[in-house]
Amino acid sequence: MGKTVQCELCPNECVLENGQHSRCRARMNKGGVLYSLVYGKPCAVAVDPIEKKPFFHFLPATTAFSIATAGCVLGCKFCQNWQISQAKPEETDNYNLPPDEVVRQAMFYNCRTITYTYTEPTVFYEYMYDTARIAKKFNIKNTMHTCGYINEKPLRKLSKYMDAAAVDLKAFTEDFYSRICGGRLKPVLNSLVVLKDEGVWLEITNLVIPTLNDDMKKIKEMCQWIIKNLGPDVPLHFSRFFPHYKLKELPPTPPETIRDARNTAMEVGLKYVYSGNIRSEAENTYCHKCKSLLIERIGYFVKQNNISGGKCRFCGVNIPGRWS
Amino acid sequence: MNEKVKVEAKVKETGGKITRREFLGFFLFGGLLSLFSKKIKPVVQEKSKKAMFWRKTDEA
Numbered sequence: 001m002g003k004t005v006q007c008e009l010c011p012n013e014c015v016l017e018n019g020q021h022s023r024c025r026a027r028m029n030k031g032g033v034l035y036s037l038v039y040g041k042p043c044a045v046a047v048d049p050i051e052k053k054p055f056f057h058f059l060p061a062t063t064a065f066s067i068a069t070a071g072c073v074l075g076c077k078f079c080q081n082w083q084i085s086q087a088k089p090e091e092t093d094n095y096n097l098p099p100d101e102v103v104r105q106a107m108f109y110n111c112r113t114i115t116y117t118y119t120e121p122t123v124f125y126e127y128m129y130d131t132a133r134i135a136k137k138f139n140i141k142n143t144m145h146t147c148g149y150i151n152e153k154p155l156r157k158l159s160k161y162m163d164a165a166a167v168d169l170k171a172f173t174e175d176f177y178s179r180i181c182g183g184r185l186k187p188v189l190n191s192l193v194v195l196k197d198e199g200v201w202l203e204i205t206n207l208v209i210p211t212l213n214d215d216m217k218k219i220k221e222m223c224q225w226i227i228k229n230l231g232p233d234v235p236l237h238f239s240r241f242f243p244h245y246k247l248k249e250l251p252p253t254p255p256e257t258i259r260d261a262r263n264t265a266m267e268v269g270l271k272y273v274y275s276g277n278i279r280s281e282a283e284n285t286y287c288h289k290c291k292s293l294l295i296e297r298i299g300y301f302v303k304q305n306n307i308s309g310g311k312c313r314f315c316g317v318n319i320p321g322r323w324s
Numbered sequence: 325m326n327e328k329v330k331v332e333a334k335v336k337e338t339g340g341k342i343t344r345r346e347f348l349g350f351f352l353f354g355g356l357l358s359l360f361s362k363k364i365k366p367v368v369q370e371k372s373k374k375a376m377f378w379r380k381t382d383e384a
Contacts, residue, residue: 004381015381027375039373126373154377 003032010073010122010150011187025088026071026123038069039127040099043084043092044118047109049300053117053145053166056274056285057235057321058201060295061302064143065106067097068118069127073149075182076170077246078209085119099131106140113163117145125154132161141322148191149183155191159198164322166203167192171213172222180212189225196230201322204234205276208253208261209241219261223268232269233320238262239276255280272320290315 003018007027014022016029026038050064070092072085079085084092097105106114114135116128121144132142143164169188170181177185195202204226208214226234238261241253258275262282265273275282285295285307292314296303306313310323342350 002380002382005378006381007375007378009375009377027378030372032380034375034378035372036375037372126376129376151377 003029005029005032005034007034008151009125009154011184012073012149013151021088024071024073024120024123026069036124036126037089038071038094038124040097041069041089041094042067042097042102042124042127043070043087043089043094044068044081045095045097045105047111048115050113050115050143051297051300051302053115053143053203054205054237054274054276055143055164055166055203056237056295056297057203057272057319057323058143058164059112059141059322059324060305060307062112063109064113064115064117065102065109065111066115066117067102067131068116068121069094069124070119071123072120072147073122073183074120074147077180078207078241079245081118082245099127099134102131103134103138103140106135107138111140113141113143115143115145120147120149122146122150122154125150125158129158129161132158136161146191147181147183148188148195150191151187152190152194155194156198159195159200162195162198162200164201164203165195166205167195169204169206169222171206172218172225173213176213189229193229196234202230202234203237205237205239206261207239207241208257209247210250210253210257212247212250214253214257214261216260216264220264220268223265223270227269232271234270235272235274235321236265236270237274237276238265240278242277258282285319287312287315287317287319289317294319 005016007014007022012023016022018029018031021028028035028037046066047063048066050059050062070084070087070089121128135142141163142161144162145166148167174185177183238258240258243250255278258278262273262275271288283297284293287294290312294306294312307319307323311318
Protein backbone atom coordinates (compact mmCIF):
# COMPACT_ATOMS: atom_id res chain seq x y z
CA MET A 1 0.00 0.00 0.00
CA GLY A 2 1.14 3.53 -0.70
CA LYS A 3 3.91 2.50 -3.06
CA THR A 4 2.32 3.60 -6.33
CA VAL A 5 3.87 6.63 -7.96
CA GLN A 6 3.05 8.81 -10.94
CA CYS A 7 5.78 10.24 -13.14
CA GLU A 8 5.13 13.89 -14.04
CA LEU A 9 7.99 14.40 -16.45
CA CYS A 10 6.25 13.88 -19.80
CA PRO A 11 2.63 13.87 -20.95
CA ASN A 12 2.51 10.07 -20.69
CA GLU A 13 2.37 10.55 -16.90
CA CYS A 14 2.89 6.83 -16.19
CA VAL A 15 1.31 5.46 -13.04
CA LEU A 16 3.69 2.82 -11.72
CA GLU A 17 3.23 0.09 -9.14
CA ASN A 18 6.23 -0.97 -7.10
CA GLY A 19 8.76 -2.65 -9.43
CA GLN A 20 7.21 -1.32 -12.64
CA HIS A 21 9.12 0.47 -15.39
CA SER A 22 7.90 3.63 -17.10
CA ARG A 23 6.81 3.58 -20.73
CA CYS A 24 10.07 5.29 -21.71
CA ARG A 25 11.96 2.36 -20.07
CA ALA A 26 14.32 4.76 -18.30
CA ARG A 27 12.55 5.10 -14.95
CA MET A 28 11.45 2.61 -12.34
CA ASN A 29 9.43 2.56 -9.14
CA LYS A 30 11.58 0.94 -6.47
CA GLY A 31 9.76 0.64 -3.18
CA GLY A 32 7.56 3.67 -3.75
CA VAL A 33 10.36 5.93 -4.99
CA LEU A 34 10.90 6.75 -8.68
CA TYR A 35 14.47 6.32 -9.91
CA SER A 36 16.26 7.12 -13.14
CA LEU A 37 17.90 4.01 -14.58
CA VAL A 38 20.10 5.87 -17.05
CA TYR A 39 21.83 8.54 -14.96
CA GLY A 40 25.46 8.80 -16.07
CA LYS A 41 25.06 5.86 -18.44
CA PRO A 42 25.01 7.08 -22.03
CA CYS A 43 24.79 4.44 -24.73
CA ALA A 44 25.90 6.85 -27.47
CA VAL A 45 28.73 9.37 -27.23
CA ALA A 46 30.13 11.23 -30.22
CA VAL A 47 31.55 14.52 -31.45
CA ASP A 48 29.35 15.87 -34.25
CA PRO A 49 29.14 19.02 -36.34
CA ILE A 50 26.44 21.25 -34.86
CA GLU A 51 24.82 21.27 -38.32
CA LYS A 52 23.92 17.61 -37.85
CA LYS A 53 21.41 18.31 -35.04
CA PRO A 54 20.31 20.29 -37.17
CA PHE A 55 21.25 23.80 -36.01
CA PHE A 56 21.89 26.19 -38.90
CA HIS A 57 21.64 29.42 -36.87
CA PHE A 58 23.63 28.38 -33.82
CA LEU A 59 27.44 28.59 -33.73
CA PRO A 60 27.96 27.35 -37.29
CA ALA A 61 30.99 25.20 -38.09
CA THR A 62 31.54 24.25 -34.45
CA THR A 63 31.36 20.82 -32.88
CA ALA A 64 28.95 19.40 -30.35
CA PHE A 65 29.77 16.74 -27.78
CA SER A 66 26.70 14.55 -28.20
CA ILE A 67 25.26 12.05 -25.74
CA ALA A 68 22.19 9.84 -25.45
CA THR A 69 20.89 7.11 -23.19
CA ALA A 70 18.48 4.30 -23.97
CA GLY A 71 14.74 4.99 -24.05
CA CYS A 72 12.15 7.30 -25.55
CA VAL A 73 8.83 8.82 -24.55
CA LEU A 74 7.36 8.09 -28.00
CA GLY A 75 7.46 5.06 -30.32
CA CYS A 76 7.70 6.53 -33.81
CA LYS A 77 7.40 3.95 -36.57
CA PHE A 78 10.05 5.77 -38.62
CA CYS A 79 12.62 6.19 -35.83
CA GLN A 80 16.18 6.31 -37.15
CA ASN A 81 17.68 5.31 -33.81
CA TRP A 82 15.15 2.68 -32.77
CA GLN A 83 17.91 0.27 -31.71
CA ILE A 84 18.63 2.50 -28.72
CA SER A 85 15.44 4.56 -28.40
CA GLN A 86 13.22 1.49 -28.12
CA ALA A 87 15.63 -0.44 -25.89
CA LYS A 88 15.86 -0.88 -22.15
CA PRO A 89 18.98 0.53 -20.48
CA GLU A 90 20.22 -2.99 -19.72
CA GLU A 91 19.97 -3.93 -23.40
CA THR A 92 22.43 -1.31 -24.61
CA ASP A 93 26.20 -1.05 -24.14
CA ASN A 94 26.58 1.88 -21.80
CA TYR A 95 29.50 4.05 -20.86
CA ASN A 96 30.08 5.18 -17.31
CA LEU A 97 30.16 8.93 -17.83
CA PRO A 98 28.98 11.11 -14.95
CA PRO A 99 28.01 14.73 -15.66
CA ASP A 100 31.36 16.28 -14.70
CA GLU A 101 33.13 13.80 -16.94
CA VAL A 102 30.87 14.74 -19.87
CA VAL A 103 31.88 18.38 -19.43
CA ARG A 104 35.54 17.44 -19.10
CA GLN A 105 35.37 15.37 -22.29
CA ALA A 106 33.60 18.18 -24.15
CA MET A 107 36.40 20.55 -23.17
CA PHE A 108 39.06 17.99 -24.07
CA TYR A 109 37.59 17.64 -27.58
CA ASN A 110 37.28 21.42 -27.89
CA CYS A 111 33.50 21.34 -28.30
CA ARG A 112 31.66 24.63 -27.81
CA THR A 113 28.44 22.77 -27.12
CA ILE A 114 27.07 19.69 -25.41
CA THR A 115 24.06 18.27 -27.23
CA TYR A 116 21.54 15.89 -25.69
CA THR A 117 20.33 14.00 -28.71
CA TYR A 118 19.90 10.73 -30.71
CA THR A 119 17.13 9.41 -28.44
CA GLU A 120 14.71 11.65 -26.54
CA PRO A 121 16.68 13.58 -23.89
CA THR A 122 13.60 13.92 -21.69
CA VAL A 123 14.14 10.30 -20.60
CA PHE A 124 17.52 11.23 -19.11
CA TYR A 125 16.29 14.51 -17.69
CA GLU A 126 18.24 14.34 -14.38
CA TYR A 127 21.48 13.48 -16.19
CA MET A 128 20.95 16.25 -18.74
CA TYR A 129 20.00 18.80 -16.09
CA ASP A 130 23.04 18.13 -13.90
CA THR A 131 25.38 18.11 -16.90
CA ALA A 132 23.91 21.34 -18.27
CA ARG A 133 24.38 23.10 -14.92
CA ILE A 134 28.05 22.14 -14.77
CA ALA A 135 28.61 22.98 -18.46
CA LYS A 136 27.18 26.45 -17.94
CA LYS A 137 29.82 27.16 -15.28
CA PHE A 138 32.54 26.34 -17.81
CA ASN A 139 30.96 28.48 -20.54
CA ILE A 140 29.95 25.48 -22.65
CA LYS A 141 26.61 25.85 -24.39
CA ASN A 142 23.83 23.30 -23.95
CA THR A 143 21.55 22.22 -26.77
CA MET A 144 19.06 19.43 -27.22
CA HIS A 145 17.36 17.66 -30.05
CA THR A 146 13.95 16.78 -28.74
CA CYS A 147 10.48 15.74 -29.79
CA GLY A 148 9.14 18.30 -27.33
CA TYR A 149 7.06 15.69 -25.52
CA ILE A 150 7.68 17.01 -22.02
CA ASN A 151 5.56 18.69 -19.38
CA GLU A 152 5.75 22.42 -18.91
CA LYS A 153 7.19 22.51 -15.39
CA PRO A 154 10.30 20.38 -16.07
CA LEU A 155 10.82 22.14 -19.41
CA ARG A 156 10.83 25.59 -17.80
CA LYS A 157 13.28 24.40 -15.14
CA LEU A 158 15.59 22.95 -17.80
CA SER A 159 15.34 26.04 -20.00
CA LYS A 160 17.39 28.07 -17.51
CA TYR A 161 20.43 26.10 -18.66
CA MET A 162 19.47 25.29 -22.24
CA ASP A 163 20.78 27.58 -24.98
CA ALA A 164 19.09 26.02 -27.99
CA ALA A 165 16.60 23.33 -28.93
CA ALA A 166 16.05 21.54 -32.21
CA VAL A 167 12.47 20.31 -31.99
CA ASP A 168 10.94 17.65 -34.20
CA LEU A 169 7.46 18.77 -35.16
CA LYS A 170 6.58 15.46 -36.71
CA ALA A 171 3.28 16.46 -38.27
CA PHE A 172 0.41 18.85 -37.73
CA THR A 173 -2.36 16.40 -36.94
CA GLU A 174 -3.32 14.61 -33.75
CA ASP A 175 -4.06 11.55 -35.88
CA PHE A 176 -0.43 11.26 -37.04
CA TYR A 177 0.93 11.64 -33.51
CA SER A 178 -1.52 9.05 -32.22
CA ARG A 179 -1.16 6.43 -34.97
CA ILE A 180 2.49 6.80 -35.97
CA CYS A 181 4.18 8.07 -32.81
CA GLY A 182 2.00 6.97 -29.94
CA GLY A 183 1.69 10.49 -28.58
CA ARG A 184 -0.20 13.76 -28.92
CA LEU A 185 0.44 16.96 -30.88
CA LYS A 186 -0.84 19.50 -28.37
CA PRO A 187 1.91 19.03 -25.73
CA VAL A 188 4.54 19.43 -28.46
CA LEU A 189 3.04 22.74 -29.60
CA ASN A 190 2.95 23.87 -25.98
CA SER A 191 6.63 22.99 -25.55
CA LEU A 192 7.53 25.08 -28.60
CA VAL A 193 5.75 28.09 -27.11
CA VAL A 194 7.40 27.53 -23.71
CA LEU A 195 10.89 27.30 -25.25
CA LYS A 196 10.29 30.51 -27.19
CA ASP A 197 8.96 32.19 -24.06
CA GLU A 198 12.04 31.11 -22.07
CA GLY A 199 14.38 32.61 -24.67
CA VAL A 200 15.82 29.30 -25.86
CA TRP A 201 16.99 29.46 -29.49
CA LEU A 202 14.64 27.30 -31.50
CA GLU A 203 14.88 25.42 -34.79
CA ILE A 204 12.15 23.09 -36.02
CA THR A 205 12.48 19.94 -38.11
CA ASN A 206 9.64 18.34 -40.02
CA LEU A 207 10.28 14.92 -41.55
CA VAL A 208 8.06 14.72 -44.61
CA ILE A 209 6.78 11.15 -45.09
CA PRO A 210 4.94 10.22 -48.30
CA THR A 211 1.19 9.70 -47.80
CA LEU A 212 1.38 10.22 -44.02
CA ASN A 213 2.16 13.92 -43.53
CA ASP A 214 2.91 15.36 -46.99
CA ASP A 215 -0.41 17.15 -47.45
CA MET A 216 0.52 20.72 -48.44
CA LYS A 217 -2.63 22.10 -46.81
CA LYS A 218 -1.50 20.73 -43.45
CA ILE A 219 2.07 21.90 -44.06
CA LYS A 220 0.71 25.37 -44.76
CA GLU A 221 -1.35 25.27 -41.55
CA MET A 222 1.74 24.22 -39.62
CA CYS A 223 3.79 27.10 -41.05
CA GLN A 224 1.01 29.59 -40.25
CA TRP A 225 0.91 28.30 -36.68
CA ILE A 226 4.71 28.72 -36.40
CA ILE A 227 4.55 32.31 -37.63
CA LYS A 228 1.65 33.20 -35.36
CA ASN A 229 3.04 31.59 -32.20
CA LEU A 230 6.81 31.60 -32.63
CA GLY A 231 7.47 34.26 -35.26
CA PRO A 232 8.85 34.19 -38.81
CA ASP A 233 12.50 34.01 -37.71
CA VAL A 234 12.37 30.41 -36.51
CA PRO A 235 14.33 28.23 -38.97
CA LEU A 236 12.33 25.33 -40.34
CA HIS A 237 14.01 22.22 -41.77
CA PHE A 238 12.03 19.93 -44.09
CA SER A 239 13.75 16.59 -44.00
CA ARG A 240 13.53 13.84 -46.58
CA PHE A 241 12.24 10.46 -45.36
CA PHE A 242 13.94 7.18 -46.22
CA PRO A 243 12.27 3.80 -45.54
CA HIS A 244 13.21 2.68 -42.05
CA TYR A 245 12.21 0.61 -39.02
CA LYS A 246 8.44 -0.06 -39.28
CA LEU A 247 7.85 2.06 -42.37
CA LYS A 248 9.97 0.15 -44.82
CA GLU A 249 7.12 -0.28 -47.29
CA LEU A 250 6.94 3.44 -48.02
CA PRO A 251 9.08 5.05 -50.74
CA PRO A 252 11.59 7.83 -50.01
CA THR A 253 10.13 11.33 -50.14
CA PRO A 254 10.31 12.68 -53.72
CA PRO A 255 12.65 15.71 -53.84
CA GLU A 256 9.78 17.70 -55.45
CA THR A 257 7.69 17.26 -52.30
CA ILE A 258 10.46 18.76 -50.16
CA ARG A 259 10.78 21.61 -52.67
CA ASP A 260 7.00 22.24 -52.58
CA ALA A 261 6.96 22.19 -48.79
CA ARG A 262 9.82 24.71 -48.67
CA ASN A 263 8.09 26.98 -51.19
CA THR A 264 4.85 26.78 -49.23
CA ALA A 265 6.61 27.75 -46.00
CA MET A 266 8.37 30.69 -47.64
CA GLU A 267 5.16 31.89 -49.30
CA VAL A 268 3.47 31.89 -45.91
CA GLY A 269 6.25 34.10 -44.58
CA LEU A 270 8.89 32.00 -42.86
CA LYS A 271 12.27 33.58 -43.51
CA TYR A 272 14.61 30.62 -43.12
CA VAL A 273 13.47 27.33 -44.59
CA TYR A 274 15.88 24.50 -45.32
CA SER A 275 15.82 21.04 -46.81
CA GLY A 276 17.49 18.11 -45.08
CA ASN A 277 18.71 14.67 -46.21
CA ILE A 278 18.96 16.03 -49.74
CA ARG A 279 21.77 17.96 -51.41
CA SER A 280 20.63 21.29 -52.83
CA GLU A 281 21.07 25.01 -52.49
CA ALA A 282 18.24 24.90 -49.95
CA GLU A 283 20.93 23.86 -47.44
CA ASN A 284 22.39 27.37 -47.63
CA THR A 285 21.39 30.41 -45.60
CA TYR A 286 20.37 33.49 -47.57
CA CYS A 287 19.83 36.98 -46.16
CA HIS A 288 16.08 37.57 -45.80
CA LYS A 289 16.55 41.21 -46.83
CA CYS A 290 19.13 41.38 -49.64
CA LYS A 291 18.97 37.63 -50.55
CA SER A 292 22.77 37.34 -50.57
CA LEU A 293 24.37 34.01 -49.81
CA LEU A 294 25.32 34.07 -46.13
CA ILE A 295 26.30 30.52 -45.24
CA GLU A 296 27.14 28.02 -47.93
CA ARG A 297 26.87 24.40 -46.77
CA ILE A 298 27.64 21.05 -48.30
CA GLY A 299 25.95 18.56 -46.02
CA TYR A 300 27.25 19.33 -42.54
CA PHE A 301 30.27 21.18 -43.88
CA VAL A 302 30.28 24.99 -43.90
CA LYS A 303 32.08 26.23 -47.01
CA GLN A 304 31.72 29.96 -46.42
CA ASN A 305 30.16 32.22 -43.78
CA ASN A 306 29.27 35.83 -44.53
CA ILE A 307 27.68 36.62 -41.19
CA SER A 308 29.78 38.99 -39.16
CA GLY A 309 28.80 40.02 -35.64
CA GLY A 310 25.36 38.53 -36.23
CA LYS A 311 24.75 40.77 -39.26
CA CYS A 312 24.66 40.25 -43.01
CA ARG A 313 28.05 41.30 -44.38
CA PHE A 314 26.38 42.77 -47.50
CA CYS A 315 23.42 44.80 -46.20
CA GLY A 316 24.05 44.89 -42.44
CA VAL A 317 20.68 43.51 -41.38
CA ASN A 318 20.55 41.40 -38.19
CA ILE A 319 20.35 37.68 -38.87
CA PRO A 320 18.38 35.80 -36.20
CA GLY A 321 20.41 33.19 -34.36
CA ARG A 322 23.24 32.73 -31.86
CA TRP A 323 26.41 33.42 -33.74
CA SER A 324 29.06 33.75 -31.04
CA MET B 325 74.56 -40.25 -17.65
CA ASN B 326 73.45 -41.55 -21.00
CA GLU B 327 69.83 -41.30 -19.87
CA LYS B 328 70.19 -37.54 -19.15
CA VAL B 329 71.70 -36.88 -22.52
CA LYS B 330 68.77 -38.60 -24.18
CA VAL B 331 66.24 -36.40 -22.36
CA GLU B 332 68.02 -33.17 -23.34
CA ALA B 333 68.17 -34.34 -26.89
CA LYS B 334 64.42 -34.91 -26.93
CA VAL B 335 63.72 -31.41 -25.65
CA LYS B 336 65.92 -29.89 -28.31
CA GLU B 337 64.27 -31.99 -30.95
CA THR B 338 60.73 -30.68 -30.26
CA GLY B 339 62.03 -27.07 -30.37
CA GLY B 340 59.15 -25.69 -28.26
CA LYS B 341 56.55 -27.06 -30.66
CA ILE B 342 53.34 -28.40 -29.14
CA THR B 343 51.50 -31.50 -30.16
CA ARG B 344 48.15 -31.54 -31.87
CA ARG B 345 46.54 -32.78 -28.65
CA GLU B 346 48.07 -29.92 -26.63
CA PHE B 347 46.96 -27.37 -29.24
CA LEU B 348 43.41 -28.67 -29.12
CA GLY B 349 43.45 -28.53 -25.33
CA PHE B 350 44.60 -24.89 -25.29
CA PHE B 351 42.11 -23.99 -28.02
CA LEU B 352 39.16 -25.43 -26.13
CA PHE B 353 40.31 -23.95 -22.84
CA GLY B 354 40.63 -20.50 -24.45
CA GLY B 355 37.20 -20.78 -26.00
CA LEU B 356 35.59 -21.74 -22.72
CA LEU B 357 37.38 -18.94 -20.88
CA SER B 358 36.17 -16.44 -23.46
CA LEU B 359 32.58 -17.66 -23.15
CA PHE B 360 32.62 -17.44 -19.36
CA SER B 361 34.18 -14.00 -19.33
CA LYS B 362 31.32 -12.73 -21.48
CA LYS B 363 28.74 -14.19 -19.13
CA ILE B 364 30.33 -12.85 -15.97
CA LYS B 365 30.08 -9.08 -15.60
CA PRO B 366 31.84 -7.34 -12.75
CA VAL B 367 29.43 -6.57 -9.94
CA VAL B 368 29.47 -2.81 -9.49
CA GLN B 369 27.66 -1.20 -6.63
CA GLU B 370 25.55 1.28 -8.58
CA LYS B 371 23.87 4.20 -6.94
CA SER B 372 20.44 4.83 -8.42
CA LYS B 373 19.56 8.44 -9.03
CA LYS B 374 16.27 9.52 -7.56
CA ALA B 375 14.10 10.90 -10.34
CA MET B 376 12.73 14.42 -10.49
CA PHE B 377 9.09 15.28 -11.22
CA TRP B 378 6.97 12.50 -9.76
CA ARG B 379 4.55 12.04 -6.90
CA LYS B 380 3.09 9.33 -4.73
CA THR B 381 -0.44 8.69 -5.91
CA ASP B 382 -1.87 8.47 -2.41
CA GLU B 383 -0.75 12.06 -1.76
CA ALA B 384 -3.33 14.71 -2.43
